[in-house]
Amino acid sequence: MQIAAAKISARPDISKFFLNLRLQMNEYPSKVLQEAVEAIGSLPGVGSRSALRLALHLLRQPAENVHHFAAAVDALSDKIHYCKTCNMVCDGQTCGICADTRRAHTTICVVESVRDVMSIEATGQYHGVYHVLGGIISPINGIGPADLSIEPLVERLQNQPGAEVILALSGDVEGETTAFYLYRKISGLAAKVSTLARGLGFGDDLEYADSLTLGRSIVNRQEFKP
Numbered sequence: 620m621q622i623a624a625a626k627i628s629a630r631p632d633i634s635k636f637f638l639n640l641r642l643q644m645n646e647y648p649s650k651v652l653q654e655a656v657e658a659i660g661s662l663p664g665v666g667s668r669s670a671l672r673l674a675l676h677l678l679r680q681p682a683e684n685v686h687h688f689a690a691a692v693d694a695l696s697d698k699i700h701y702c703k704t705c706n707m708v709c710d711g712q713t714c715g716i717c718a719d720t721r722r723a724h725t726t727i728c729v730v731e732s733v734r735d736v737m738s739i740e741a742t743g744q745y746h747g748v749y750h751v752l753g754g755i756i757s758p759i760n761g762i763g764p765a766d767l768s769i770e771p772l773v774e775r776l777q778n779q780p781g782a783e784v785i786l787a788l789s790g791d792v793e794g795e796t797t798a799f800y801l802y803r804k805i806s807g808l809a810a811k812v813s814t815l816a817r818g819l820g821f822g823d824d825l826e827y828a829d830s831l832t833l834g835r836s837i838v839n840r841q842e843f844k845p
């Protein structure tokens with residue numbers, strides 16, 4: 620009987636222990652640490668536990684490393700530029716790809732993001748230039764054509780007749796909707812509109828395609844059929 624009584628009386632203690640633990644997790648010994656955790660935790664895919672771990676990691680680093688880290692992040696908002704031609708991130712007015720005279724400037728590969736340019740560049744199979752939309756048409760997320768770099772693409776094609784446009788967008792509904800919208804806008808301006816070859820085990824997202832497959836999809840691109 621005594622054991623049973625002890626078990627019952629232990630329950631409130633256990634719940635109190637977890638309550639205290641939860642309080643401790645939500646309470647920070649320093650406002651500075653709390654703000655750092657909240658800033659790190661605001662990044663996509665970083666939960667509060669990871670944010671705390673990363674903040675504590677930074678705390679253990681030499682001050683100069685932390686300053687270097689902070690300066691690199693700060694520069695993202697202050698010093699980054701977008702190429703006036705293709706909308707790629709760069710350090711000046713024009714990106715290295717647009718400035719490269721060895722590349723085929725009449726072949727323009729239209730992609731959703733900077734990351735897609737980097738994926739395609741990594742294949743080493745594409746020698747044209749790019750146009751970064753800066754997103755994809757997504758009514759669910761409230762992103763319409765006016766939010767993307769579509770008008771600059773139209774202007775670019777008006778100034779550069781005879782270009783081929785490769786629509787290298789994801790194979791999901793939003794990607795196809797964007798491709799169809801773009802096709803209607805540019806088919807009268809571009810000499811040719813093509814799209815990535817599919818059916819090569821190519822994933823929905825350019826990001827997840829392996830380099831060899833992505834390279835082949837561009838080399839074997841097909842005429843866009845709306």
Ligand SMILES: [Zn+2]
Pocket residue numbers: 702703704705706707713714715716717718
């Ligand atoms: Zn550029």
